[in-house]
Amino acid sequence: LFAGPVTFVKGVVAMSGLPPADRLEVCFAGRSNVGKSSLINALTGRKTLARASNTPGRTQEINYFALGETRYMTDLPGYGYAEAPVAVVKKWQELLKSYLAGRQTLRRAFVLIDARHGIKAVDEDILNLLDRSAVTFQTVLTKVDKINRAERDAVIAQVKGALTKHPAAYPEIVVTSSEKGEGLETLRAIIATLE
Ligand code: GDP
Numbered sequence: 001l002f003a004g005p006v007t008f009v010k011g012v013v014a015m016s017g018l019p020p021a022d023r024l025e026v027c028f029a030g031r032s033n034v035g036k037s038s039l040i041n042a043l044t045g046r047k048t049l050a051r052a053s054n055t056p057g058r059t060q061e062i063n064y065f066a067l068g069e070t071r072y073m074t075d076l077p078g079y080g081y082a083e084a085p086v087a088v089v090k091k092w093q094e095l096l097k098s099y100l101a102g103r104q105t106l107r108r109a110f111v112l113i114d115a116r117h118g119i120k121a122v123d124e125d126i127l128n129l130l131d132r133s134a135v136t137f138q139t140v141l142t143k144v145d146k147i148n149r150a151e152r153d154a155v156i157a158q159v160k161g162a163l164t165k166h167p168a169a170y171p172e173i174v175v176t177s178s179e180k181g182e183g184l185e186t187l188r189a190i191i192a193t194l195e
Pocket of ligand 1: 030032034035142146
């Protein structure tokens with residue numbers, strides 16, 4: 001799928017643990033339960049590569065995957081847990097800030113948004129952080145199989161409106177369903193052709 005096998009590299013808990021910045025990188029972010037693990041697994045054709053294991057209180061890691069030899073993909077922990085301990089959230093936010101602002105090879109962030117809900121207040125923190133870090137981000141609607149055509153048009157309009165406030169937003173929205181396979185080829189092609 002990505003000109004080589006997709007492999008798990010490591011989980012990173014501090015900037016010192018990042019692998020060498022020797023290839024282009026993309027990251028995936030989204031609120032917990034948005035369908036991020038499902039999308040990463042569907043995208044890579046690996047059923048259990050990403051696990052929905054970021055339960056509150058656990059060490060929050062940036063999970064690194066190699067897409068063949070020329071790309072890294074990172075999985076950022078889901079946000080939006082009300083019950084995560086303050087100390088865990090703080091440590092994670094510091095790492096996230098350093099990573100987004102300091103990772104030279106990070107070319108694009110994919111921010112996953114549940115197609116049934118659109119962009120919510122809980123998503124704005126990461127969008128603002130991406131703006132401040134000057135990391136171009138692209139919105140990926142998930143679980144689109146759960147809504148009809150009219151709802152799809154409505155959520156796309158809502159997201160487009162919300163994106164106008166974000167200078168780092170890439171205008172094209174990717175519509176996906178991990179369940180039905182919709183949008184996966186589009187997303188793969190975007191990742192494969194980034195320069
Ligand atoms: P994560 O917490 O963001 O990693 O979310 P998961 O990938 O674990 O998905 C959360 C829930 O949404 C699970 O019950 C999935 O089966 C479901 N889900 C994920 N993607 C899709 C999709 O494309 N379509 C449908 N119908 N359900 C999905």
